[in-house]
Amino acid sequence: MFISLQLLHMSVFSQSFSPCGRFLAAGNNYGEIAVFSLSAALSPDASQASQKPILNFTAHDGPVFSLLSTDTHLLSAGNGEISAWSWAELIKKVRVSCSVNFINLILIVGGGDNNIHIMDMETGIFKSVLKGHTDYIHCLCFKEREEEILSGGEDGAVRIWDSRTNRPVHCIEVFKYEECARPQFGKWISCLATDSDWMLCGGGPSLSLWHLRSMSPTSVFPLPGCQREAVFYQDLIMSVGEGPHVSHCLHGGTVKAQIPCTPSSLNTLALNLKNTEHRVMTVGGSSHQIDVFTNFSYKAFSLSF
Amino acid sequence: MSSDAVKKRKPKVIRNEEGTPETKRGRAEGEQDVLVYHEEVELEGRDPQQDYLLYKDTCAALAKLMAEIQELKSSGAKVGSVEMEERRRQCSVHFITLKKLNRLAHMRLKKGRDQTHEAKQRVDVLHLQLQNLLYEVMHLQKEINKCLEFKSQHEEIELVSEEEFFQEAPAEISRPHVTRDDHHQLTLARLDWELEQRKRLAEQYKMSLARKEKIHKAIEQKREYLSSLQPGLQNIMQASLPVQECLSMPFEQMQKQAEVARHLPPPLYVLLVQAAAYGQACDKTLSASISGDVDEAKALSRPPEDSQDDESDSDAEEEQQNTKRRRATVGVQLDDKRKEMLRRHPLSLCVDLKCKDGSVLHLFFYYLMNLNILTVKTKVSTTTDLSGAVSAGELLNSESLLNCLYASDHGQETPNPTNRYQFDKVGITTFADYVSDLGHPYVWVQKLGGLQFSSDGAQSELMGSALSASHMERTMKLLQGRLQARLALHKQFSSLEHSIIPVSGECQHLFPAKVVSGLTRWTMMSYQEFTELGFVQHVLKAGLLRETDLFFMAVVERGTARLLAAVVVNPRYPEVMPLFSLSLHWKGERSGRTEDNLRAMESEVNVFRAELQGPRPGFQLLTNQIQRLCVCLDVYLEMESQVCDGSEGPKEFPREKMCLRTARGPSRLKPFKYNHPQGFFSHR
Numbered sequence: 001m002f003i004s005l006q007l008l009h010m011s012v013f014s015q016s017f018s019p020c021g022r023f024l025a026a027g028n029n030y031g032e033i034a035v036f037s038l039s040a041a042l043s044p045d046a047s048q049a050s051q052k053p054i055l056n057f058t059a060h061d062g063p064v065f066s067l068l069s070t071d072t073h074l075l076s077a078g079n080g081e082i083s084a085w086s087w088a089e090l091i092k093k094v095r096v097s098c099s100v101n102f103i104n105l106i107l108i109v110g111g112g113d114n115n116i117h118i119m120d121m122e123t124g125i126f127k128s129v130l131k132g133h134t135d136y137i138h139c140l141c142f143k144e145r146e147e148e149i150l151s152g153g154e155d156g157a158v159r160i161w162d163s164r165t166n167r168p169v170h171c172i173e174v175f176k177y178e179e180c181a182r183p184q185f186g187k188w189i190s191c192l193a194t195d196s197d198w199m200l201c202g203g204g205p206s207l208s209l210w211h212l213r214s215m216s217p218t219s220v221f222p223l224p225g226c227q228r229e230a231v232f233y234q235d236l237i238m239s240v241g242e243g244p245h246v247s248h249c250l251h252g253g254t255v256k257a258q259i260p261c262t263p264s265s266l267n268t269l270a271l272n273l274k275n276t277e278h279r280v281m282t283v284g285g286s287s288h289q290i291d292v293f294t295n296f297s298y299k300a301f302s303l304s305f
Numbered sequence: 306m307s308s309d310a311v312k313k314r315k316p317k318v319i320r321n322e323e324g325t326p327e328t329k330r331g332r333a334e335g336e337q338d339v340l341v342y343h344e345e346v347e348l349e350g351r352d353p354q355q356d357y358l359l360y361k362d363t364c365a366a367l368a369k370l371m372a373e374i375q376e377l378k379s380s381g382a383k384v385g386s387v388e389m390e391e392r393r394r395q396c397s398v399h400f401i402t403l404k405k406l407n408r409l410a411h412m413r414l415k416k417g418r419d420q421t422h423e424a425k426q427r428v429d430v431l432h433l434q435l436q437n438l439l440y441e442v443m444h445l446q447k448e449i450n451k452c453l454e455f456k457s458q459h460e461e462i463e464l465v466s467e468e469e470f471f472q473e474a475p476a477e478i479s480r481p482h483v484t485r486d487d488h489h490q491l492t493l494a495r496l497d498w499e500l501e502q503r504k505r506l507a508e509q510y511k512m513s514l515a516r517k518e519k520i521h522k523a524i525e526q527k528r529e530y531l532s533s534l535q536p537g538l539q540n541i542m543q544a545s546l547p548v549q550e551c552l553s554m555p556f557e558q559m560q561k562q563a564e565v566a567r568h569l570p571p572p573l574y575v576l577l578v579q580a581a582a583y584g585q586a587c588d589k590t591l592s593a594s595i596s597g598d599v600d601e602a603k604a605l606s607r608p609p610e611d612s613q614d615d616e617s618d619s620d621a622e623e624e625q626q627n628t629k630r631r632r633a634t635v636g637v638q639l640d641d642k643r644k645e646m647l648r649r650h651p652l653s654l655c656v657d658l659k660c661k662d663g664s665v666l667h668l669f670f671y672y673l674m675n676l677n678i679l680t681v682k683t684k685v686s687t688t689t690d691l692s693g694a695v696s697a698g699e700l701l702n703s704e705s706l707l708n709c710l711y712a713s714d715h716g717q718e719t720p721n722p723t724n725r726y727q728f729d730k731v732g733i734t735t736f737a738d739y740v741s742d743l744g745h746p747y748v749w750v751q752k753l754g755g756l757q758f759s760s761d762g763a764q765s766e767l768m769g770s771a772l773s774a775s776h777m778e779r780t781m782k783l784l785q786g787r788l789q790a791r792l793a794l795h796k797q798f799s800s801l802e803h804s805i806i807p808v809s810g811e812c813q814h815l816f817p818a819k820v821v822s823g824l825t826r827w828t829m830m831s832y833q834e835f836t837e838l839g840f841v842q843h844v845l846k847a848g849l850l851r852e853t854d855l856f857f858m859a860v861v862e863r864g865t866a867r868l869l870a871a872v873v874v875n876p877r878y879p880e881v882m883p884l885f886s887l888s889l890h891w892k893g894e895r896s897g898r899t900e901d902n903l904r905a906m907e908s909e910v911n912v913f914r915a916e917l918q919g920p921r922p923g924f925q926l927l928t929n930q931i932q933r934l935c936v937c938l939d940v941y942l943e944m945e946s947q948v949c950d951g952s953e954g955p956k957e958f959p960r961e962k963m964c965l966r967t968a969r970g971p972s973r974l975k976p977f978k979y980n981h982p983q984g985f986f987s988h989r
Contacts, residue, residue, distance in 0.1 A: 002914075005884070008847050009908035011901075013971060029989075062989065065970055079988075136966075154968075190971060228971040242901075264898045267971040286901055286972065 006030065010305055012284030015268050016067035016074060018087050021275020023054075024282060025074050025090070026290055027064025028305060032056055033076055035090050036303050038278045041292065051303045055090060059083055070121075116140070116151055116161070128166050132159050138203070139192040150194055156187030158201050160212075172201075172215060179220045180205040191239070195232040198251075200239075202227035207239055209251060219253030229269045238296070240266035240283055248296070262302055263287035348412050360406050367399045464495045474498040565595045568602040570650050570672045572679050572754030579753065579773040580656050583781060590659035591781065601651035605674075642731045646675045647739055658785055663688035666788045670754075671744050676724050679754045680744030683707055685788065696798050696829040699855055700791045704740075707747065708853050709876040710783050715853055716745030720758050752776045786922060790879055793924035801827040801859075806932050812919045814981045815929060817962070822868075822935040822942075826860035830871075840888040840896035841871050849873070849884060861935055864957055866891035868938050872927075879923040883930060885910045891942070901972040906937040909977045909989075937977050940964075940986055944975045962986050 014027040017038075024036045034053035041050045060078025068075045074085045116130035116137060135154035142149055148169065149161040160170040174180055175187035186204035193200040199210040207221045207230060225242025236256070237249040242265045245258040263285035271281050281293040282303075289302040370392045377389055465473070471481060478497050483490045549556060566577055577593055584591035654670040664687040671680050683703045699705060708715060717737040724736070733739075736746065751758065755773045800807045804824050808816065835856040836845060844850055855874040860867060867890040875881035887903050888896040897904040910917075910930050917933065919925035942958040944967050963985040964976040976986040 004847055004849060005882070005911060008843065008849070009904070009912055011904075011972065063970065138971075188968075188973075190973075226973075264904075265901055265972065286904055 007288040007305060010288040011063075011267065011286045012263075012288070012290055012305075013063055013065050013267050014067040014076075015270040015282055015284055015290070016069045017270060017272045017274060018074075018091070019069060019071050019274065021272050021278055023087075023091060024270075024272075024290075024303070025067055025069070026282075026284055026303075026305075027059065027067050027076060028288070029063040031058050031060040031062055031064060031078060032305075033059045033064060033067070033074075033085075034305055036290075038272070038280065038292075041301070041303060042278055042280070042294070046301075051301065053303075053305065056305070059085075114153070116149065118163075118166070130161050130166055130168070132161075132168050132171070133157065135188075138188065138190045141192045141194050143194050143196075145196060150192055150199065152189030152192045152201055152203070154188045156189060156204070158189055158192065158199075170215065172210070174201055174205045174208070177205075177208075177217055179217055180208045182206055185226055190226065190228050191230045191241075193230050193232055198232070200230045200232070200237060202230060202239065202241070207249075209237070209253070219251065221247070221249050221253060221255060223247055223249075223255065225265070228267055231269060231271060233271060233296075238269060238271075238281070240269045240285070244285075246281075246283055246293075257297065259293070259296075259298060261285075261291045261299055262289045263291070344408065345412055345416075348409060348416070351409065353413065356406055356409060360403070363399050363402045363406070367396060367403075370396050370399070462496070462499055464499055467491070467495075470495050470498060562595060565599055565652070568599055568606060569595065569652050569654075570674065572677075572751075572756050573650070573652065573654050573670060573672050575755040575770050575773050576656075576670060576679070576753050577654055579770065579777050580654075582774075583777045587778065588658075588781065591656065593654060593656045595652055596655055597650075597652035599652065605651070639732055643733060646727060646731050646733070647743060648674055649743065650674050658781065658788070660785055660789055660792075662789075662792070664788065664792055666784060668784070669744070670750065672754075673743065673746075676719060676721060676727065677756070678719050678721050678724070678746045679750045679756065680740075680746045681707070681750045682744040687792065696802060696827055696857060699829065700795050700798070704745075705853070705876070706791065707745065707784070707787065710747065710780070710787060711749055712877065714748050716740070716747040719746050720748050720751055721756075722758060749776060749780050753780060789922070790924055794874075794878070794927065797924075797928050798827065801928075801931070806935070807928050808932050809919065809925055809928075812925050812929050812932075815916060815979065816932050816936055817979055817984060819961070820932065820935050820939060822861050822863040822938040824859060824931060824935065825862045826858070828858050830856040830858050832856060835871060835873070838871055838886075838888075840869075840898060841873075841886045843898060844873065844884060844886055859931060859934075861931075861938055863938060863942060866938070866942055868934070870931075870934060874927070879918065879926045882911065882914050882917075883927055885930065885934065887934075889941075902941060902975055905972075905974045905977060906934070906941065909937055910934050936979060940975055940977055944968075 011029045012026050013029060016025050017023070018025070022037065022039045024038055025033055026036070027033050033056075035055040036052075037050065037054050040046060040054075043050070059076050060081065060083070062079030064076050064078055066077040068077075069087070072087060074087055074090060076083050076085065114131070114133045114136055116133075117126045118128050118130070119126045130149070130151075133151065133153040133155055134157075137151050137153040139152045140149065142163075147163045149163050150158060151161070152158045156173055156175040158172045158174060159168055160172075161167065162169050174189060175183075181187075182205050188204045189201050190203035191201065191207075194212075197212050199212050201208060201210065202221075202223075203226055207223055207227045208217045209219045209221075210216065211218050221237075221239075223239065223241070227239045227241035227247075229241070230237060230239035235251065237251065239247050239249065243258075244262070244264050244266070245260050246266070246269065247255055248257040248259070249255050261283055263283075264287065266283050266285035268285070269281065269283045272278055279294075280300075281296055282290050283293075284290040288305040290304075291299045291302050294300045374389055374392050374396075377386070377392075382389065464470070474494070478494055478501070480490070480494055483494075485491070549558075566574060569577065577595065580591065580593040584593065650672040653672075656668045656670065658666040658668070660666070664685065667684040667686065669682045669684070671682070672678075673680060683706050685701050685703070685706065717735075717740060719736045728734070728736070740746075753773050753776055755770055757772055797807055801824065804826075806824055832852050832854075835841060835850075841850075850873045853876055855876070857872040857874065859870040859872060861870065862868070869888045869890070871886045871888075873884040873886075875883070885907055886897060887907055888894065889900075889903060895903055897907045910933050914926070917926055917929040919929055940962055943960045943962055944964075945958075965985065965987055967975065969976070969988045974988060976988045978987050978989050980987055
C-alpha cells in the first residue's frame with residue numbers, strides 16, 4: 001500500500017541514455033535512479049515485467065534533477081552533490097558505489113550559487129568559475145563548433161560564454177523582448193537548446209527560436225504553458241513542459257502537433273540518437289510512468305518505476 | 306295270476322323283441338308244465354359257426370329261388386303257376402329259417418351280455434372291498450403318524466440331565482431300580498423331580514421379593530432425608546457468596562459457567578477458554594461470559610432420532626394437505642430450509658474489552674451450527690456521551706466498526722468454502738444479506754474459535770486451541786486499538802466540525818506558530834458521492850480506495866482561496882494513512898492533476914507518515930495532516946503572489962513565511978517543508 005502511495009506521488013525529473021543506447025536511466029523526486037532495458041522493452045515479446053526497471057537504487061537524499069551520460073559513466077546531480085556511476089556496472093545490475101575515473105573530460109556545472117563551474121573530471125578539481133548570473137542557473141548547453149557555453153537562469157538572462165577564455169560573450173535578456181515576454185509567468189529561463197546558429201529558449205517567456213548571429217528572435221511558439229525542455233530534431237523542434245503533451249513545432253513558428261502523454265505535466269525529454277535500433281523518444285514528468293515513443297507521433301507504451 | 310304273469314312278461318317282450326312267442330305261450334299256460342320247449346336250451350347245442358354257414362346257404366338258396374321266379378316271370382309265366390307257388394313256399398321256408406337264425410343270434414347275444422354283467426358285478430364287489438381296505442389302511446397309517454408326532458408338553462420342559470438327576474433326586478422320586486430300565490418311568494420320575502424343584506424355587510422367589518420391597522422402602526427413606534438436607538446446603542452457599550466476593554474467588558460463578566460451558570459448541574468453547582486464559586494472564590479487564598438458553602442447548606446435544614422421523618412424516622402429511630389448499634408452499638418450504646440452515650446455537654459468548662478511558666467494547670459471538678462458522682456482533686458503551694459529531698456517525702457503527710481489522714477481512718462472505726454448496730441447495734446467493742441479522746463472519750473470529758478453513762492464504766499447522774491461542778493476543782490488541790482509534794477520531798471530529806483543528810502539544814513542533822488558513826467545513830461523504838468527484842479519479846485508478854473506506858470532505862479557506870480536500874480514511878486507521886486529494890478554487894480551478902504544486906502539497910500531506918503520526922499510538926495522524934494542509938496552503942498562496950510579476954494591485958496574501966528559495970526544480974515547486982525550530986521553509 002505504501003509503495004503504491006509513493007508511486008502516486010512520484011515525479012521523474014531527469015533521464016539519460018546509456019552510451020550504447022540500449023539502456024535508459026531515469027531519476028525521480030525521491031532520489032532514486034532506475035535503469036530500464038530498452039532492448040527488452042522494445043523487443044517483440046516484451047511483457048509487463050520488461051517495462052519495469054532492471055535496477056533501482058537510491059542515489060541521493062533529495063530529488064535527482066540532472067542526469068548526464070559520458071562514454072563510460074552516468075553522472076547524477078542531486079541537491080548539492082554530484083555522483084558518478086559506471087555504466088558497465090549499472091548494466092550488470094550491480095548496485096554501484098561512486099567511482100570517478102575519467103580521462104580528459106571536462107564537466108560544466110551550473111549551480112544554485114549563480115555561477116558556472118568547470119571541473120576537470122580526471123582530477124576532480126574545479127578549474128574555473130564563470131560568474132555573471134544574478135540568480136541561480138537552470139540550464140546549460142554547449143556549442144561544439146565555436147566552443148561556447150550557453151546558460152539560462154532564474155534572472156531571465158541567457159549568457160553566452162567562450163569556453164577557451166572563460167569570458168562572457170553575450171547576454172540576452174529574453175524577457176525584455178515583447179514578442180516573447182509573458183509577465184504573468186515570470187522571466188526565468190528553464191530550457192535551452194542550440195543547433196549551430198540557432199538557439200531555443202523558453203520558460204516564463206514563450207518558447208522562442210533565436211538566430212544567434214543577429215541575436216534576435218525569429219519565431220515565437222504559441223505554446224500555453226511554460227516549457228521545461230526543448231530539443232532540435234531534424235527539422236522539427238520538440239518541447240515539453242506544463243500540460244500533458246509533447247509539442248512538435250516547425251522552425252517557422254507554427255505548432256505542428258501536440259501528442260498526448262500519460263503524466264499531467266512533463267519535466268524531461270530525451271532522444272536516443274546513439275543507437276539506430278532503439279531510436280526512441282522518452283518523456284517523463286509528474287507521474288511514475290515514462291512514456292516511450294517509437295514513432296514520434298504517438299505514444300507506444302510506458303515504462304514504470 | 307296268469308294275467309299278472311303276462312303283464313310281467315310284457316316288459317320282457319319289449320326288451321327282447323324277437324322273443325319266442327312259443328316260449329312265452331308255453332310259460333303262460335302253466336309253469337307246472339316242465340316239458341316246455343326252451344329255445345335257449347337249444348342254443349347250447351348248436352354251433353355258431355354252423356349256424357353262420359346255414360345262414361349263408363339259406364341266403365344263397367333264397368337268392369336262387371328269387372332268380373328263378375324272376376325268370377319265370379320274365380319268361381311270361383302267369384302269376385300263381387305251380388312252379389312259382391312251389392318256389393314261393395320254399396322261399397317262405399327259407400324265410401322262417403332265417404328268422405330262427407336271427408332269434409338264435411339275439412339269444413346268444415343276450416346270454417353273452419348277461420354273463421358279462423354277472424362277472425362285472427362280481428368284480429365290482431371285490432373292487433369295493435379293496436377300496437374299503439385301502440381306505441382303512443390309510444386311516445390307520447394317519448393315526449399312527451399322528452401318534453408318532455405327538456409332542457408331549459413334557460418334552461418342552463428342560464429337565465436336568467440324567468446323571469444330575471440321579472445324583473440329586475431323593476430315592477423315592479428317582480426310583481432307580483425301576484427307572485434305569487424303563488425309559489417311560491425315568492421320564493416320569495424326572496418330571497416329578499422337576500416339579501418339586503420348581504415349587505421350591507417359587508417359594509424362594511417370593512421370599513426374595515419380599516426382602517427387596519423392604520430394602521426399597523429403606524432407600525426411599527434415606528433419600529428423603531438427603532433431599533431435606535439440600536435446602537440447608539443452598540442456604541449455606543448463598544451465605545457464602547458475599548464471602549466469596551470479599552475474597553475475590555468467585556468459585557460458584559466459575560462453576561456455574563463451567564457447567565454451562567459444557568453445552569457450548571466446540572468453537573465457542575475454545576474461544577471461551579482462550580479468552581478467559583488470556584484475560585487472566587495478560588489483560589485483567591477482559592471478561593467472558595455465556596448467555597443464552599441452556600435447555601435448548603441440552604436438547605440439541607441429545608440427537609432424537611425417532612422424533613426426527615416423526616417430524617418428517619408429519620411434515621410430509623402436512624405438505625400433502627397443504628398442496629391441496631394453498632398454491633405457493635414451495636417458497637415457504639425454501640424459506641424454512643433457509644432458516645434451518647442459518648440456525649444459531651442457542652448459547653452465545655459475550656466478551657467485554659475495556660479500554661483505559663473506561664469505554665467498553667462488547668463482542669457477542671454466535672455459532673451457526675449447520676454452516677460451522679462463528680459470527681460476531683459488536684456494541685460500544687462509552688463513559689462519556691458521544692454526540693454532537695454529525696460526521697462521526699459511521700465511526701462507531703456496529704456494522705462497520707470491525708471492518709478490515711486485518712487487511713481485506715470484510716466479513717461479508719462466509720469463509721467456509723463448503724457453505725457455497727449448502728447455499729446453492731437452499732437458494733441463498735450471498736451471505737451478505739443475512740450479515741446484519743446474524744453477525745459478521747470475520748476470518749479472525751474463525752481463527753479465535755480454532756476453525757481453520759483451507760481457503761485461508763497461510764496454511765498454518767495449528768488447529769483448534771493452538772490456532773486460537775496464537776491469534777488471541779494480537780486480535781485483542783487490534784480490537785482495543787481499533788476502539789481507541791475510533792473514539793479518538795470521534796472526539797477529533799466533533800472539534801473539526803467546529804472548525805478547530807485539535808493539535809496536541811507534542812505535535813506543535815511540526816507546524817509554525819502562526820497558521821492563517823483555517824478549516825471551515827468537515828463533512829462525511831458516501832462512496833457514491835466520492836467517486837463522482839473529478840479530482841479523485843487518480844486514486845480510484847491506482848486502486849487505493851475500497852467501498853469499505855470512510856470518505857470525508859474538508860474545506861480550508863483563506864481569503865478568496867478555497868481548498869477542497871477529499872479524504873479517504875481506511876478502516877484500519879491509523880495503521881493506514883488517510884489519503885488526501887486536493888482541488889483549489891482561486892482565480893480558477895486547479896487540482897493536483899493539473900498543477901504540480903498542488904500535487905506536491907498532496908505528497909507532503911500523504912507520504913510522510915513518520916513525521917505526522919505524532920506520539921504512539923498515532924491517533925493524531927489525521928489532525929496533523931489537516932494542520933499541515935493548512936500550512937501548505939498558506940505557503941502556496943503567499944509564494945504564488947511572489948512568482949507572479951507585474952500583477953496589478955497589492956498582493957492578496959503578503960508573504961510572511963521565511964524561505965530560502967521560492968521555486969526549485971523544473972516544476973518550480975514551492976518550499977512546503979517546515980523546519981523546526983528555525984522556523985523557515987525549504988524544499989524536500
